[in-house]
Amino acid sequence: MxxxxxxxxxxxxxxxxxxxxxxxxxxxxxxxxxxxxxxxxxxxxxxxxxAVYLYERGSLHNMTALARRLIACTDGLPASAALDRLAALLQDQPECLPLTASGLNAITKEVGTAVDQLIEVAFSEAGQHYRDCVTSQVLQYNRLQATRERIWFRRHGMDPDEKELGTLEEMLHTTKYLLDGDLS
CATH class of the missing domain: 1.10.287 (Helix Hairpins)
Structure with missing residues (x-):
């Protein structure tokens, strides 16, 4: 055995x-x-x-939801390579997710890189309305994802506000820490 x-x-x-x-x-x-x-x-x-797979699945969900929200902010913006790349990545996402946590993480990083590039374009080439929209969406994403990460690393015992955090089970099995709700 x-x-x-x-x-x-x-x-x-x-x-x-x-x-x-x-x-x-x-x-x-x-x-x-x-x-x-x-x-x-x-x-x-x-x-x-x-629980690594469930954690990575939630991270991918949140990153993809942020990407969709940022694209929704782009109405009226001129076309850009960053916007086209992000839209293409979202459209090309597999119907069936990878079966490994590292496979999920690779997609999350790829989408995250494209999100970063779109944010750079927003702050260098777009108007204030778009920058405000992007800022709002990124802050909403960060509030949820940072909380997920704090829960994930809670065992280190270094979080000064550990008592306000939910449980690992709650983070992995509910929609409380997911941008735009459920994982489907």
Missing amino acids: LPDIANRLSNLSKALETVIVPAIPDDNPFAKEQAALMLGHLAMLSEQWD
């Missing part, structure tokens, strides 16, 4: 805690600090590994 990912991560943590960390000399605080960081990351990966 092959060990599952959770078991493998647990074994890595156990080896680090029981064998490697005790072998680090006391006069090497940097190595001890790095080992503690590794243990923290392994604990976070243990919690997240089975």
